[in-house]
Amino acid sequence: MKGYEQMQNQHIEALKRIVGTEHVLTSAEELHCYSYDATPGFSHMPDVVVIPGTTEEVAKVLALANSEKIPVYTRGSGTNLSAGTIPTKGGIVLLMTRMNQIIEIDTENLVAVAQPGVIVSDLNKAVETHGLIYPPDPGTVTTATLGGTVSENAGGLRGLKYGVTKHYVMGLEVVLASGQVMNVGGKNVKDVSGYDMTKLFTGAEGTLGVITKIIVKLVPAPEAKKSMMAIFKNLDNAGNSIAAIIAAKIIPATLEIMDNATIRTVEDYAKVGLPVDAEAVLLIEVDGIPEVVEKEAAKVLEVLTINKADEVRQAKDAAERDKIWAARRAALPALAKLRPTTFVEDATVPRNKVPEMIRAVNEIAKKYNVTIGTFGHAGDGNMHPTIVCDIRDEEEMSRVYKAMDEIFGTAIKLGGTLSGEHGIGLGKLKYMEDQFGPVAMEAMRNIKRALDPNLILNPGKLVGEC
Numbered sequence: 001m002k003g004y005e006q007m008q009n010q011h012i013e014a015l016k017r018i019v020g021t022e023h024v025l026t027s028a029e030e031l032h033c034y035s036y037d038a039t040p041g042f043s044h045m046p047d048v049v050v051i052p053g054t055t056e057e058v059a060k061v062l063a064l065a066n067s068e069k070i071p072v073y074t075r076g077s078g079t080n081l082s083a084g085t086i087p088t089k090g091g092i093v094l095l096m097t098r099m100n101q102i103i104e105i106d107t108e109n110l111v112a113v114a115q116p117g118v119i120v121s122d123l124n125k126a127v128e129t130h131g132l133i134y135p136p137d138p139g140t141v142t143t144a145t146l147g148g149t150v151s152e153n154a155g156g157l158r159g160l161k162y163g164v165t166k167h168y169v170m171g172l173e174v175v176l177a178s179g180q181v182m183n184v185g186g187k188n189v190k191d192v193s194g195y196d197m198t199k200l201f202t203g204a205e206g207t208l209g210v211i212t213k214i215i216v217k218l219v220p221a222p223e224a225k226k227s228m229m230a231i232f233k234n235l236d237n238a239g240n241s242i243a244a245i246i247a248a249k250i251i252p253a254t255l256e257i258m259d260n261a262t263i264r265t266v267e268d269y270a271k272v273g274l275p276v277d278a279e280a281v282l283l284i285e286v287d288g289i290p291e292v293v294e295k296e297a298a299k300v301l302e303v304l305t306i307n308k309a310d311e312v313r314q315a316k317d318a319a320e321r322d323k324i325w326a327a328r329r330a331a332l333p334a335l336a337k338l339r340p341t342t343f344v345e346d347a348t349v350p351r352n353k354v355p356e357m358i359r360a361v362n363e364i365a366k367k368y369n370v371t372i373g374t375f376g377h378a379g380d381g382n383m384h385p386t387i388v389c390d391i392r393d394e395e396e397m398s399r400v401y402k403a404m405d406e407i408f409g410t411a412i413k414l415g416g417t418l419s420g421e422h423g424i425g426l427g428k429l430k431y432m433e434d435q436f437g438p439v440a441m442e443a444m445r446n447i448k449r450a451l452d453p454n455l456i457l458n459p460g461k462l463v464g465e466c
């Protein structure tokens, strides 16, 4: 482990000279605001918060931090769920929200160029007027930054058909730990020159460099959408339906599942008419050209009927469609309302293992006497077992942490992965070797050491201490 320098007044003064006094925060109240993020159970005070306005300022801040061995924690909106922005060793929180300009919308190449502080939904609003969309849509689209979503390789509800953030990032400007600025990728649809550095920095969780400019791919907005809700008294029938829809060569834009615990909690909270005795509901949306959407919706209905859905509710208009998706959107707030603390996990399994995973999570909940609702992106196997508890209750938390260990162990045993979209950060670090083994872990640590030899960038996260 590196010995980091205690920050001194001279460092703070140097930072003020780089970004301007008003963009350096040092009061206890301000520092406290950046000592935690959306992940429960983690917090640590930074020494200073620095808010750069340009790539040059980022470069100067990193050059200073590197020469003085001061840790740097890059931060967008702090909505990550893996403790990715917690300044665990003090030092600098580098807040990217001032760099929030959409630089270009290029409708000939179907790309947008933006700074990392742009909020994802703002980019979508800007491109929508051109009949285009930027598909990655985490639940936090209205708050998360482009830089944060690229660094977490965020997913969302449309992942099944449209993929995740890495499928849209075409190029990046990155400031390395040394303060040197590097450009990788670009607007070319085909580009196989060199290592794929764009992909390396996408999902690197701020451990390899600071992203200061992002080139993303845009796609034409779908002309039509059709949504439906299928209700199942038997979880296996829901599982079979998921596999059968894909086997019928239909790729819905969205294919979501809620288990019984989630259904009951959502109904209690939002009163949207969910069947509280159902073992599972599937929420499905197909989109595209109107004629194709009609055909695909009819096929999905047929598959659901063959696979013994007990009821299918089809949205006839926009209001009914909104009602279906309001139920899904209510899942997390409804569960979160039950207890003071909410852990949203994202253990992910191959899609044919979804019922097995849900059943295992239910068993684990019983075994450790903890409350877990499971919902998530069934089509891509990305489950969100959501544990509600009280972090102040030590006895309960010891059961919660044991339950988490078993959930992640089960996902790996089923051929799954620790994270479908929330990243590793600190929260899931202890399971990384179980998934990757020592050789792959060492290869990843070598990449970290090569790009950040003084280990100043988000130290201790993703690959652990180097």
Ligand SMILES: Cc1cc2nc3c(=O)[nH]c(=O)nc-3n(C[C@H](O)[C@H](O)[C@H](O)COP(=O)(O)OP(=O)(O)OC[C@H]3O[C@@H](n4cnc5c(N)ncnc54)[C@H](O)[C@@H]3O)c2cc1C
Residues within 6 Å of the ligand: 037, 038, 073, 074, 075, 076, 077, 078, 079, 080, 081, 084, 085, 096, 116, 137, 138, 139, 140, 143, 144, 145, 146, 147, 148, 149, 150, 151, 152, 153, 154, 155, 156, 157, 205, 206, 207, 209, 210, 211, 212, 332, 421, 422, 458
């Ligand atoms: C209620 C809720 C719902 C959510 N739903 C989803 C979902 O559906 N799908 C999903 O994928 N995620 C979801 N998330 C997680 C979260 O919104 C995403 O991880 C998002 O990508 C984080 O963006 P941010 O701007 O808040 O980044 P932050 O939390 O600020 O940072 C995230 C990581 O990126 C790094 N970072 C930030 N900016 C930069 C930069 N410019 N350069 C280098 N590194 C940087 C940070 O160091 C950190 O490691 C949800 C979170 C909540 C609280």
